[in-house]
Amino acid sequence: MSYKLRMKFIKIGVYIFLIILFLLAILPIWLLLVNATRSTPEIQQGVSLLPSNNLVINWNHLTGMGVNIWRGFLNSLIISVPVTFLTVYFSMMTAYAIHVYDFKWKKILYNIVVLLTIVPTQLVPIIGFYKYMASLKLLNSYIPLIIPAIASPPMVFFALQYLESTIVKDLIEAARIEGSGELGIFHRIILPIAKPGAFTMGILSFVASWNNFFTPFMLISKVEKYTLPMVVKLLRGDMYRTEYGAIYLGLAITMIPIIIVYAIFSKYIVSGIAMGAIKE
Structure with a gap:
């Protein structure tokens, strides 16, 4: 294997490693933001990477708690x-x-x-x-x-x-x-x-x-x-x-x-x- 080919593989490996680190760092934040849009039953069902449509309801719960x-x-x-x-x-x-x-x-x-x-x-x-x-x-x-x-x-x-x-x-x-x-x-x-x-x-x-x-x-x-x-x-x-959705929304704020x-x-x-x- 030539020197240039080895360096190319090393460079690709470094990029892959950095992408993995980026995903590990951003994943908890993304899950927090996603859960802020989900209802309590949806959160209890398991992890989801896609936002839901419960943001307004969670906001109403959050502002209606007297806090x-x-x-x-x-x-x-x-x-x-x-x-x-x-x-x-x-x-x-x-x-x-x-x-x-x-x-x-x-x-x-x-x-x-x-x-x-x-x-x-x-x-x-x-x-x-x-x-x-x-x-x-x-x-x-x-x-x-x-x-x-x-x-x-x-x-x-x-x-x-x-x-x-x-x-x-x-x-x-x-x-x-x-x-x-x-x-x-x-x-x-x-x-x-x-x-x-x-x-x-x-x-x-x-x-x-x-x-x-x-x-x-x-x-x-x-x-x-x-x-x-x-x-x-x-x-x-x-x-x-x-009211986990409201709690996640508060954490997101x-x-x-x-x-x-x-x-x-x-x-x-x-x-x-x-x-x-x-x-x-």
């Missing part, structure tokens, strides 16, 4: 948008400081960031956090869900890797010689250069905050302040346990902002991750 899903939608936006900005801004600033400045314990600080990155968030002492927020009278408040976004070790680590592969320190030194302050350098030079990485961090942070259920569930007890994942959880009560964000900024995800993976 304000649009309020949950707004509450999730109120939390996710500031969380995204705080995470991106302060993570990029922290990474910039670690990358550019030479100071004592710099290596130790970097190792701490890496260590916190690999520690699962489930290991965080949530009971102690709950008691602390209760002592500050911040239960049923969005503050404990937004302010901690300032400290995000995984995003700091990603930003640090990205800056190491894109930022030239000579450019920073030239800006200092011309009289630019440190904040001016960060805002006018670093952030524009790191825009793809910042967009990538923002998308990942937004998705994580939007899908967050556990922490809001621990801190918020007022129904009018429920986030969208918590509102969807209400649809699974005993009274409506058989939660995906709308994520799909929109990915559709608009997907090119930044690719370029941001690619640049962050390159080292000089």
